Amino acid sequence: MEFIVVLSSAAGLASGFGAAYYLTLKRARIKAAAVLKEQALIIENAERKAMTLLKEAQIEAKSRLLEMKSAFDVETEGIRAELKQEEKRLLSRSEIIDHRHEKFERREMELQAKENELSARVEAHAQKEATYASLVEETTRELERVASLTADEAKTILLKSMENEANHEGAKLVKRIMSEATENADKEAKKIISTAIQRYAGDFVAERTVSVVQLPGDEMKGRIIGREGRNIRALEAATGIDLIIDDTPEAVILSGFNPVRREIARIALTRLIADGRIHPARIEDVVARVTEEVDVTIKEAGEQAAFDLGVHGVAPELIKVIGQLKFRTSYAQNVLQHSVEVAFLAGVMAAELGLNIKLAKRMGLLHDIGKAVDHEVDGPHALIGAKLARKYGETDAVVNAIAAHHEDKRPESVYDYLVQAADALSGARPGARKETLENYVKRLEELERVANSFDGVSNTYAIQAGREVRVIVESDKISDANAGMLSRDIAAKIEETLTFPGQIKVVVIRETRSVEYTNK
Known part of the structure; x- marks a missing residue:
């Protein structure tokens, strides 16, 4: 029984497993069908995407291809344009070269023709030259035979x-x-100069370049020197002037380049000698007071000169400079008096010529102001004076007249020549200037040497204190006409090589003597 039950249980169990297997297999088949279907769908989608991507890639490739083609076309067109332009330029250059080549060929042909023509002409010229040479030689021989x-x-x-x-x-x-x-x-010129000289009569004061102070006795020299030389040192330090105390009896010599300081020293020493109290403190006090007095004298002298000439509006500084000329000499001629003379003479000549008299006088008065400071400033006194005049507001005409009165600057107006002429007249008149015997003799020798250096001159004589040179020439070498040229040449060489005040007259004398003797 139990076995039957077991068999029935086994059969039931087997049928149950069979049903379960069938269901499982069926499910598996359904799942497999679903997977296949899904797989087919995925493949279909993948193929669809692949086709889409392929189409997009093809489209993009076509677009890129079109862009590249367009860029290539643009670049190709540019290169073609450049090539066409280069081709045109090369064609043009080729035409120019061809044209030049043709031109050069024509020129070469012309040159060849000219060369041939020139060769023919040279050959003909050589033949003619040979003919002429033979004719000249023959004519020369004939002339030599005739003329010996x-x-x-x-x-x-x-x-x-x-x-x-x-x-x-x-x-x-x-x-x-x-x-x-x-x-x-x-x-x-003679009329104007003679009128100017006749209308002017001024006093002339000749002053030496050193000052001499007279002493009441030789014992005063010791008092001036002082103990261990303190008095003379104090006086030299206060005035800037050297005191020369030598064996000259009853005299002390004051030496210095500055004429104003020399005058201060002279007055101060004179007062100290008269007072009798000579010591360093007293010396300084007296020199200070004398300096103030001399400054006033300088100013008054300048103002008086300007007033006498009617020259107004001169700067106070220039008035002082003009006044300093009172103590300045040139060739022993007082420069202030010389400046007044020059101003007056220039004014008279300006009046004769119908020019501005006051302007001419102003130029004449100021022409030598550089001499007041030329011992302190380097350079020619004319240029120094011109700088001073410009500094204190004088016009360009006045400045140029001052600078040009010794040819340091080229004259620019008739006034410049008037000042030159007036300066020469004032310095050249008899007695105006003095010079040492040694310099005088040397100047005369130099004048004669310059004149004797010219060919045809036999003798030279400097006369009239060197104002005139008379030159005796050989009549067989210098003609009457050439005598005038010789005088100008000698005058030009004297002006170039020598320094002299005023004017020198050069006279060339030519004499022809004819001598014959009678016989019986």
């Missing part, structure tokens, strides 16, 4: 004759032109 002279001798004689004739004609022409040009000018 060689060709070189005849040429020398001819050239010498032509040179002498040319010099003679040139001298005559120069003399005639100079005579015509100076005829009226010389008369007017």
Whole structure:
């Protein structure tokens, strides 16, 4: 029973397993079908995406291809344009080269033709030259036979004759032109100068470059020197002037470049000697008071000179400089008096010429102001004076007249020449200036040496204190016409090589003597 029950249980169990297996298999088949279906769907989607991507890639590739093609077309067009332009340029250059080549060929042909023509002409010229040479040689031999002279001798004689004739004609022409040009000018100049000199009469004071102080006795020299030289040292320090105490009886010499300081020292020493109290403190006090007095004197002298000449509006500083000229000398001529003379003479000549009299006087008065400070400033006194005048407000015309009165600057107006002439008249008049015997003799020797250096001069004599040079020439070497040229050459060389005040007259004298004797 139990076995049956077991069998039935086993059968039931087997049928149950079979049903379960069938259900499982069925489920598996359903799942497999679903998987296959899903797999087919995935594949279909993948294929669809792949087709989409492929189409997109194809589209993008086509787009990129179109862009590249467009860029390539643009670049190709640019290169084609450049190539066309280069081709045109090359064609143009080729045409130019061809044109030049043709031009050069034509020129070469022309040059060849000219060369051939020139060769023919040279050959013909050589033949003619040979013919002419033979004719000249034949003519020269004939002339030498007739004249009994060689060709070189005849040429020398001819050239010498032509040179002498040319010099003679040139001298005559120069003399005639100079005579015509100076005829009226010389008369007017003499009239103006004589009028100016006749209308002016001024006192002249000659002062030495050193000052001498007279002493009451030689014992005063010891008091001036003082104990261990303290008095003389104090006086020299206060005045800036050297005191020379030597064996000169009853005299002390004051030496210094500054004329104003020298005058202060002279007055101060004179007062100290008169007072009798000579010691360093007293010396300083007296020198200070004398300096103030001299400053007042300088100012008054400048103002008086300007007032006498009617020159107004001069700067106070220039008035003081003008006053300092009272103590300045040139060739022993007082410079302030010289400046007044120059101003007056310039004014008189300006009046004769119808020019501005006051302006001419102003220029004459100021022309030598540089001499007041030329011992302190380097350079020519004319340029120093011009700088001072410009500094204190004088006009360009006045400044130029001052600078040009010794040719340190080129004259620019008629006033400049007037000042030069007036300066020469004031310095050159008899007695205006003095010079040492040694310098005087040396200057005369230099004048004679310069004149004797010219060919044809036999003797030279400096007369009129060196104001005139008379030159005796050989009559066979210097003609009357050439005498005028020789005088100008000598005058020009004297101006170039020598320094002299005023004017020097050069006179050339030519004398022809004819001597004959009678016999019986």
